[in-house]
Amino acid sequence: EVQLVESGGGLIQPGGSLRLSCAASGFSISANFMNWVRQAPGKGLEWVSVIYRGGSTYYADPVRGRFTISRDNSKNTLYLQMSSLRAEDTAVYYCATGGGNYLEDWGQGTLVTVSS
Amino acid sequence: QSALTQPASVSGSPGQSITISCTGSSRDVGGYAYVSWHQQHPGKVPKLIIYDVSNRPSGVSNRFSGSKSGNTASLTISGLQTDDEADYYCSSYASSSTLVFGTGTKVTV
Numbered sequence: 001e002v003q004l005v006e007s008g009g010g011l012i013q014p015g016g017s018l019r020l021s022c023a024a025s026g027f028s029i030s031a032n033f034m035n036w037v038r039q040a041p042g043k044g045l046e047w048v049s050v051i052y053r054g055g056s057t058y059y060a061d062p063v064r065g066r067f068t069i070s071r072d073n074s075k076n077t078l079y080l081q082m083s084s085l086r087a088e089d090t091a092v093y094y095c096a097t098g099g100g101n102y103l104e105d106w107g108q109g110t111l112v113t114v115s116s
Numbered sequence: 117q118s119a120l121t122q123p124a125s126v127s128g129s130p131g132q133s134i135t136i137s138c139t140g141s142s143r144d145v146g147g148y149a150y151v152s153w154h155q156q157h158p159g160k161v162p163k164l165i166i167y168d169v170s171n172r173p174s175g176v177s178n179r180f181s182g183s184k185s186g187n188t189a190s191l192t193i194s195g196l197q198t199d200d201e202a203d204y205y206c207s208s209y210a211s212s213s214t215l216v217f218g219t220g221t222k223v224t225v
Binding site for chain 2: 050
């Protein structure tokens with residue numbers, strides 16, 4: 001059974017940094033494309049970033065240059081390093097994966113609140 | 117990377133059919149056969165209900181169907197049930213190896 005468990009969220013001041021983790025079980029993250037998706041309170045889903053099987057990474061325009069996606073295959077864990085955080089980054093962050101260009105399996109999410 | 121356009125809300129009565137549109141461009145919906153749809157109940161994690169335009173994951177009711185014409189994809193829910201009341205999001209693979217979500221549609225039964 002595929003399971004994704006995010007952690008690392010919390011309250012952070014504007015301009016600060018935070019690293020989110022997504023521990024996977026039931027499959028190998030190195031064999032899948034792994035994504036981060038966020039959802040601001042009361043708002044819609046927003047794709048954030050992806051890391052492909054081969055290691056290529058891509059980002060949404062609002063986070064490019066500030067966020068970095070990575071993975072540790074030995075720990076079967078996905079990461080999202082976030083820096084220069086802004087109020088508009090406040091959201092629940094989900095990790096998600098699937099067999100192709102779709103997101104079938106999602107974690108429960110971790111809340112990031114950027115506020116002074 | 118502009119969000120795909122969906123109607124803010126769609127409503128229907130139990131047993132009826134409704135259709136939700138999802139409009140993008142040739143750089144996303146129109147350029148690839150990789151449109152998917154997710155259902156999200158309040159406070160819950162999104163659930164994949166359609167992938168690759170018209171395919172249903174195992175366990176998803178055949179009351180949900182998807183299609184695409186040009187730059188617009190559609191999700192049809194037939195035999196509307198009260199449990200179908202939720203938010204629905206389309207998404208599409210886009211150029212530059214990114215994904216883009218729709219603006220979301222609230223379905224009221």
